[in-house]
Amino acid sequence: MQTFVALVLGTLVSEDLTCIAAGLLVQRGRLGLTAGIIGCTAGIVAGDCGLWLLGRLFGAAALARPWTARKLKNGRAMELRIWLERHAAGAIVASRFLPGTRVPLYITAGVVGLPGVVFAVWALVASLLWTPTLVLLTATLGDVFIARVRPFVGVGWVGGVLVAASVWLLRSVGRLAVSRQRRRRVSARMARWSRWEFWPMWLFYAPVGLWVLWLSLRHRGLSTLTASNPGIQDGGTVGESKFDILSKLPSAHVVPSALIVPGSTADRMTALESRMESARWRFPLVLKPDVGQRGAGVALIRDADQAGAYLSRMPGAVIAQPYHEGPFEAGVFYYRMPDSTQGHILSITDKHFPVLYGDGVSTVEDLIWSHPRYRLQADTFVARHRDVLGRVLESGERWPLGMAGNHCQGTTFRDGAHLLTPALVRRIDDIARAIPGFFVGRFDVRYADVEAFMAGEDLAIVELNGATAESTNIYDPSTSLFDAYRQLFHQWAIVFSIGATNRAAGAPVTSHRRLFDLVRAHLSATQPCPISD
Numbered sequence: 001m002q003t004f005v006a007l008v009l010g011t012l013v014s015e016d017l018t019c020i021a022a023g024l025l026v027q028r029g030r031l032g033l034t035a036g037i038i039g040c041t042a043g044i045v046a047g048d049c050g051l052w053l054l055g056r057l058f059g060a061a062a063l064a065r066p067w068t069a070r071k072l073k074n075g076r077a078m079e080l081r082i083w084l085e086r087h088a089a090g091a092i093v094a095s096r097f098l099p100g101t102r103v104p105l106y107i108t109a110g111v112v113g114l115p116g117v118v119f120a121v122w123a124l125v126a127s128l129l130w131t132p133t134l135v136l137l138t139a140t141l142g143d144v145f146i147a148r149v150r151p152f153v154g155v156g157w158v159g160g161v162l163v164a165a166s167v168w169l170l171r172s173v174g175r176l177a178v179s180r181q182r183r184r185r186v187s188a189r190m191a192r193w194s195r196w197e198f199w200p201m202w203l204f205y206a207p208v209g210l211w212v213l214w215l216s217l218r219h220r221g222l223s224t225l226t227a228s229n230p231g232i233q234d235g236g237t238v239g240e241s242k243f244d245i246l247s248k249l250p251s252a253h254v255v256p257s258a259l260i261v262p263g264s265t266a267d268r269m270t271a272l273e274s275r276m277e278s279a280r281w282r283f284p285l286v287l288k289p290d291v292g293q294r295g296a297g298v299a300l301i302r303d304a305d306q307a308g309a310y311l312s313r314m315p316g317a318v319i320a321q322p323y324h325e326g327p328f329e330a331g332v333f334y335y336r337m338p339d340s341t342q343g344h345i346l347s348i349t350d351k352h353f354p355v356l357y358g359d360g361v362s363t364v365e366d367l368i369w370s371h372p373r374y375r376l377q378a379d380t381f382v383a384r385h386r387d388v389l390g391r392v393l394e395s396g397e398r399w400p401l402g403m404a405g406n407h408c409q410g411t412t413f414r415d416g417a418h419l420l421t422p423a424l425v426r427r428i429d430d431i432a433r434a435i436p437g438f439f440v441g442r443f444d445v446r447y448a449d450v451e452a453f454m455a456g457e458d459l460a461i462v463e464l465n466g467a468t469a470e471s472t473n474i475y476d477p478s479t480s481l482f483d484a485y486r487q488l489f490h491q492w493a494i495v496f497s498i499g500a501t502n503r504a505a506g507a508p509v510t511s512h513r514r515l516f517d518l519v520r521a522h523l524s525a526t527q528p529c530p531i532s533d
Helices: 002-011 015-027 033-064 066-071 076-086 088-095 102-111 116-141 143-153 158-175 180-193 206-218 222-227 242-246 265-279 304-313 364-370 374-384 422-433 450-454 481-504 512-525
Strands: 258-260 285-289 299-301 318-322 328-335 344-352 355-357 398-400 412-415 440-447 460-465
Touching: 002 015, 002 033, 015 033, 015 116, 033 102, 033 116, 076 088, 088 102, 088 116, 102 116, 116 180, 180 374, 206 222, 206 481, 222 481, 222 512, 242 318, 242 460, 258 265, 265 304, 265 318, 285 304, 299 304, 328 422, 328 450, 328 481, 344 422, 344 481, 355 364, 364 374, 422 450, 440 450, 440 481
Parallel strands: none
Antiparallel strands: 258 318, 285 299, 285 318, 328 344, 328 440, 344 412, 355 398, 440 460
């Protein structure tokens, strides 16, 4: 928090130097990239709004002065305001990159009374176009980049920085005294920014957050969404027990589960072995936290030693399940309006797990970095397979990179509309209706046969997420950003509509205080993209 505050305050002194300092902290592992960008962006936007406020507070007095009145006679101030309102986007964003224009323009915007909301929105957009670029370039290229832009930074010449960076990238990248690994990282990070599916969650979800805020105002508060599933604790918003939800599902369509409660490692191993014996389970097993965090902590356990090691480092409640080999998995987003007799499937996500295929020459690490998609999540894969990075895979050898069906963990999501059939809708609807008080959420389902799955016959549910589940088919690489937002906006409208109907019928809601505490606890325990085993 101290570093974050320092970044915010530092931008008020020198925006460019603070962004570069944040990039260096990121490069040296002392600050997260997301935190650095947010801190710098917050400070820059606050400073920009301060310039607007300065003009707004003292604008009336300035306009009343004789000299100003002569210059702006015959309604010129109003004309200038109208022009700014019509061209706010272009003028404010362009000024961020044109030296010498930002301060006078922002103060003038306040003087002539440009609405504060309009100004703040476009100032934020301008900052988001510039700040991540400067922080990311510094974080990836370090001192080499700083040496190229040092002549411009001291005078705040943002346009000069961009020119210097462009010239350097075009003419000097081939002669940089940097490692092959550094070049790989630069290329991958740039490519990630060009693909919205890999944007930081805070950036991608900003418009969705505004939409949720509007829905909250329209439907008596954010807590209304907790009434969307009265049969699940807090509606399945955050922090709910996955085991409790699974225990309410029909056993015929669920992967068997056992809850290993906190305690000593020896006691937990005894409980696990007892469950395996009574249920006749055999290794491999899947162990995962009872409270999920985007696939973090999901591990394939092949023997008792691995199980003991896992339980020793995971002190919280853990779910144990026999491993379902699949090889297929789907995310099925279901909903049913409380006054309706039939449920619907909003979307199906067809999940493709990451797999390397050897060529007899390349190492595991080389294959990761040379893959057009896997290189975009190389940090995750490299950390997960750090013990075998130097291994050369034989020609045609298959090497799975992950088994958790999460986008964050490297799984590719495709739209699975081709899997949707009336038979599957009926089966999912029957399963959902068997859960008291359940109306909306996403089933994560393993299956072995595509035809049987489409017929509603081959379903092994590994998890069910409630009110804040995501219609994950949006992450199909072919989906446009506009279509992704349209799907999410529709999804959240459904959730709030269901919650409002249940609330009107007397369903309880979670207090805003408890909801705030739950979200705060979840965020404090969640990494930006935690790596599964």
